[in-house]
Amino acid sequence: MASETDSLDRQSSLMLSEAAESPERCEAQIAANADLMRALGKRLRALDPDFMATLARGSSDQAAGFAKVLTETRGGPPTLSHAPSIGSLYRTTSPKFCDIPLIVVSQSGRSPDLIAAAEDAARQGAMIIAVVNDVESPLAALSDWVVPVHAGKEESVAATKSFVCTLVAIAHLIAEWTQDHLLLDELQTIGDLLRRARDADWASAAPLLAETESLLVLGRGLTLPIAGEAALKFKEAAGLHAEAFSIAEVAHGPMTLVGRGDTVLVIGPVDAARAGLSDRLSDFHQRETRIIASGMAEDIALADFRLPTVDARHPALGAIASILSFYPLANRIAVMRHRNPDQPPHLRKVTRTL
16 A cells, blocks of 8 residues: 555645645735835835844745845845844844844744744834735734735645745845846746746656755855755755755865765856856766756756756846745655655644744
8 A cells, every 4th residue: 555655746745736836826926015015115215224134934034045145136235134032032132223124034923932033123123024924923913014925825834835935025025125127027927937947847856865865955145045945845844964055165164074975956046156156066076976956057067967947037036946946856855755745743834932
């Protein structure tokens, strides 16, 4: 008799079916949030803060990292990651947060540590911007601005469509704030781009990874947070130990861990962050490391397995597309390792920490 996980192999898991909704969800989101984003972008330009901050955990913290890179590469202010415990445990949020935008990213809006930290920042006068799926949540209630991601109900413990929708909402917000007109224009066709990403075949790389016990996932710039999310999903859904590093940072200490027979998954950037990528892959190739990579053809020529890369006119949307292409790979590996990707052990949909 087939096992429970075997029955999930043909794209029938909640993780996969929910991820597959992303194009249509994001399409609807762009239309629904248009007026809100214009108003919030105008408010942020008028505020012209010296810095901004993000507050998040888990997959949402990878989305916050994406916000940092996108903001700073689009001429926005320096962006710091505000540790939840500063506000939730220590209650020492700096008064310098007065009139500073704090983007709080949470799918549920119900994590006690994020709520407490946001409340502490609000006491210091921060502008709280909640990027949430649940607009009726306590986090949304205490925020100055609420950006709905419109992902709909998500039942699988592994966040997929909510993560993609959050990235798109962040891209929309920052495009309006920084007046990135190319990004604003390309967001109007986000559904078509994500449908192509959904159909890209990354899952065929699964046999190369199913027996691996540990690997590095590499990205840089806009794809580093994508690599972080991929590494998290490998651990969460597939029980595979994976750690994310910058393509540049891996040349320092982590490089000593990689040698013959090891595996690296590379989510290659297509903007200025691609500098040095081909040289790094040459290093791995010389060590007889197995390389699975997406990116520009000339950058990943030495890869043992080249993942299909969806062309996007804006690098931020190309990065978002890559994570949607990745989810079927994580699902397939989970099934091959006899795990249910929808119900990882020891995890719940809403993580309650303080």
